[in-house]
Amino acid sequence: MKKFSRMMLVSSLSLTLMLTSGVTAAFATPDVAPTPAAQPTITNVADGDITTMNAREQFVKDTLHFYNNKWGNRYNVLVFNTQQAHSWSFSGIQEETIVNYGSIYYKVWVFQSGTFRNGGHGGWINWGFLGNFIRNGSYVQFYNR
Numbered sequence: 284m285k286k287f288s289r290m291m292l293v294s295s296l297s298l299t300l301m302l303t304s305g306v307t308a309a310f311a312t313p314d315v316a317p318t319p320a321a322q323p324t325i326t327n328v329a330d331g332d333i334t335t336m337n338a339r340e341q342f343v344k345d346t347l348h349f350y351n352n353k354w355g356n357r358y359n360v361l362v363f364n365t366q367q368a369h370s371w372s373f374s375g376i377q378e379e380t381i382v383n384y385g386s387i388y389y390k391v392w393v394f395q396s397g398t399f400r401n402g403g404h405g406g407w408i409n410w411g412f413l414g415n416f417i418r419n420g421s422y423v424q425f426y427n428r
Contacts, residue, residue, distance in 0.1 A: 328347070340401045340407035342384045346391060347411040354393050359414030359425040361392045367403025367410070373425070 375395025401421040415426045
């Protein structure tokens with residue numbers, strides 16, 4: 284447990300330092316938000332390279348925790364790979380933005396309640412969520428926190 288806590292602390296600290304130093308402040312279009320812990324893609328993801336998969340997984344987790352902390356742990360947060368099929372219905376949306384990991388774009392929602400269906404592949408490389416929810420396979424029902 285201590286090892287995990289230290290890893291999360293280092294990861295959160297690194298993310299905070301990167302964001303406050305302005306590393307991710309410049310983007311081509313205004314509708315793409317600063318990307319927490321953005322890293323270039325190491326190899327072709329289609330090859331299934333484990334290093335790339337682990338880095339993408341960590342990116343999704345870091346993004347999830349960044350937006351959760353940004354909103355004071357008060358709302359549900361979902362990060363999803365936009366290349367995957369999905370449907371959603373959220374109420375009380377506080378923030379909706381797009382972040383990227385290399386050429387892969389992820390949608391981030393911060394919201395009060397709703398439903399989400401993942402019509403694509405699962406796993407941390409494609410989605411992550413936290414808050415007050417009940418999950419049944421690829422379907423998630425979110426409730427107010």
